[in-house]
Every structure is written in structure tokens, then in C-alpha cells.
Amino acid sequence: MNYISQNANIAVLSLLGVKCPLSCGSMRMSFGLTFKRTTKVRWRADFSQQCSLGSTGLFVPPSPPLDPSKVKELQRFITLSKRLLVMTGAGISTESGIPDYRSEKVGLYARTDRRPIQHGDFVRSAPIRQRYWARNFVGWPQFSSHQPNPAHWALSNWERLGKLHWLVTQNVDALHTKAGSQRLTELHGCMHRVLCLDCGEQTPRGALQERFQVLNPTWSAEAHGLAPDGDVFLTEEEVQSFRVPSCSRCGGPLKPDVVFFGDTVKLDTVDFVHKRVKEADSLLVVGSSLQVYSGYRFILTAQEKKLPIAILNIGPTRSDALASLKLDSRCGELLPLIDPR
Numbered sequence: 657m658n659y660i661s662q663n664a665n666i667a668v669l670s671l672l673g674v675k676c677p678l679s680c681g682s683m684r685m686s687f688g689l690t691f692k693r694t695t696k697v698r699w700r701a702d703f704s705q706q707c708s709l710g711s712t713g714l715f716v717p718p719s720p721p722l723d724p725s726k727v728k729e730l731q732r733f734i735t736l737s738k739r740l741l742v743m744t745g746a747g748i749s750t751e752s753g754i755p756d757y758r759s760e761k762v763g764l765y766a767r768t769d770r771r772p773i774q775h776g777d778f779v780r781s782a783p784i785r786q787r788y789w790a791r792n793f794v795g796w797p798q799f800s801s802h803q804p805n806p807a808h809w810a811l812s813n814w815e816r817l818g819k820l821h822w823l824v825t826q827n828v829d830a831l832h833t834k835a836g837s838q839r840l841t842e843l844h845g846c847m848h849r850v851l852c853l854d855c856g857e858q859t860p861r862g863a864l865q866e867r868f869q870v871l872n873p874t875w876s877a878e879a880h881g882l883a884p885d886g887d888v889f890l891t892e893e894e895v896q897s898f899r900v901p902s903c904s905r906c907g908g909p910l911k912p913d914v915v916f917f918g919d920t921v922k923l924d925t926v927d928f929v930h931k932r933v934k935e936a937d938s939l940l941v942v943g944s945s946l947q948v949y950s951g952y953r954f955i956l957t958a959q960e961k962k963l964p965i966a967i968l969n970i971g972p973t974r975s976d977a978l979a980s981l982k983l984d985s986r987c988g989e990l991l992p993l994i995d996p997r
């Protein structure tokens with residue numbers, strides 16, 4: 657199955673309408689921030705306990721120092737490649753402050769028992785959609801403010817210099833697009849687009865935020881004081897008062913244009929990526945443990961084609977045994993060192 661759940665990240669999860677069942681006390685300690693609820697749906701950040709690590713360093717697993725010989729090996733791998741396909745996962749965005757799921761100690765699974773919303777529940781239930789969108793509305797300003805890190809910029813530069821045949825990402829955070837990548841497939845969609853479940857019309861997520869604000873004027877001014885992961889707590893009463901707009905063309909229900917847990921990647925998209933893999937002469941994985949089949953299947957295709965495979969990921973992956981080169985380094989430290997020419 658092509659589930660997105662294990663590729664997403666904690667900030668995305670918050671936007672997916674996931675409620676944190678844990679006491680927020682430990683989260684506050686780990687982020688070095690506290691959030692004071694002043695009045696109904698009003699949140700204010702208190703930075704008096706600011707953590708010296710900063711939010712971006714909190715979600716990157718520890719890794720050994722860069723090994724110069726490994727850097728040289730990756731440089732050779734890239735130099736020899738004429739039609740390189742790169743596949744990225746949540747690990748490339750941790751250095752932008754967006755936690756992943758699986759990393760030891762710092763990943764979502766290690767720190768919370770949050771789980772993402774189910775596609776079927778979202779489609780079937782108007783109250784579930786209302787809850788989802790209320791949390792998504794409050795989390796959006798923080799989530800949409802994340803910026804590309806040097807790894808995203810490096811891959812965009814490789815494309816500009818003609819090194820990159822195609823880029824496939826499992827992330828829904830739009831950071832490759834923000835860095836300027838164009839030869840790009842977002843395998844699981846993108847949180848920055850909204851889709852009508854009835855007529856299929858796509859609209860920008862930013863425009864929906866304005867509609868939320870018009871419909872919910874008492875909520876709008878206070879949607880900023882969030883935890884670094886975009887988390888927010890809302891009571892039933894608050895959720896039930898939240899007004900959700902529908903498709904302006906047909907009145908249908910709206911959903912982020914992402915593949916939720918329990919949904920599958922469109923076959924057209926899968927076929928398209930298979931074709932790009934078959935055209936490639938080598939494959940580089942960046943920041944993915946490849947645990948989820950939706951990405952792993954392209955590794956299998958690359959293996960069938962006997963393409964050389966390199967993997968840059970902190971921690972083991974499902975495909976380490978298939979890789980001719982494995983690097984346990986920070987993506988944003990290593991990729992800018994590689995000369996793509």
C-alpha cells in the first residue's frame with residue numbers, strides 16, 4: 657500500500673489534525689518554549705526559556721563527523737552520473753525545523769504517540785473535517801513559514817546546472833518548490849494546495865486561509881503563538897464553533913491536496929516516476945529510511961535496471977544492502993560540498 661503516514665513529519669501531522677494526547681509539559685521542556693492561553697483560542701509564546709539549540713537543530717538525529725573519504729566517493733558517484741534521479745524524504749527537511757517520524761529520539765514516533773488522520777474518516781465525516789480544518793487553520797502560519805535549507809538549495813542548483821534528471825519527494829512541505837526545483841514530482845502531494853473532493857478543483861492553501869479568517873473573525877488574529885511543531889489544543893466547543901468554507905465552484909468539501917494515511921498515490925503519478933527512474937542512470941536517496949512502499953518500489957525498479965544507488969540518510973534504511981554507497985551525514989552539510997559539474 658502507498659501510505660503517506662510514515663513519510664510525513666510532525667508539523668505536517670499537526671496540520672493533518674492530529675491531537676497530541678501527551679501532557680504538553682514535556683514538549684514544552686524539550687522545545688524550551690511555553691505557550692500561555694490567555695482567552696478563548698488565544699495563544700501567546702513565552703520565549704523566556706528559549707532553548708539554545710534553536711528549533712531547527714532539535715529534529716536532526718545525531719550523526720558522525722563528515723568522513724572525507726565518503727565525501728569523495730559521493731563526489732565520484734555524482735560526477736559519473738549523467739542522468740541522476742534523486743528521491744528525498746522527511747530527513748531532508750529536519751534541518752528546516754520539521755521533525756520526521758522515524759529518527760531515534762528526535763522523530764515523532766520516539767517522542768509522541770500522535771498518528772495522522774485517516775483518509776476514509778476525513779471523506780466520510782463532516783465533524784472530522786471541521787476538527788481537522790480548525791487545527792490546520794491555527795497551525796498554518798507556522799507551518800507555511802518553514803524555509804528550504806542548504807540541501808534543498810543544492811539540489812535546485814544541480815538541476816540548474818543540468819545534473820539532475822528528475823527529483824521525487826515524499827514530502828508535502830513545498831520546500832523543494834520554495835528552493836526553485838522544477839523537475840519535481842511530489843509523490844504525496846503538497847499541503848500548499850487544496851482540492852475539492854467533488855469537482856477536483858485545485859486552489860492555493862493561502863487563499864483558503866483568507867476565507868477561514870473571514871468566516872471566523874474571532875479566531876483569526878491569534879493564530880500565531882504556536883509550539884515549534886505547530887501543535888495547538890482546541891476544545892470541543894471551539895471546534896464546533898469553527899466555520900469551514902466549501903468549494904467556491906461547486907460547494908463540495910475541501911481537502912489538502914495530499915495523500916492521507918489510508919489513501920494511495922495516483923497510478924498516473926506512479927507510472928510517471930517509474931518512467932523517470934528507467935530513464936535515469938543512477939539514483940540518490942536523500943533523507944529517507946525507505947520504510948514505506950510508495951517510495952521503496954522505485955528503488956526496486958532502479959535495482960532491476962541495475963542502476964547504481966547511493967543513500968544519504970542518518971540511520972539505517974530498508975535498502976542499505978542494495979546501495980553501492982551509504983552515508984550517515986546531515987544532508988545540508990554534505991550536499992553543498994558536492995560539485996555537480
Ligand SMILES: [Zn+2]
Pocket residue numbers: 852853854855856857903904905906907908
Ligand atoms: Zn468543487
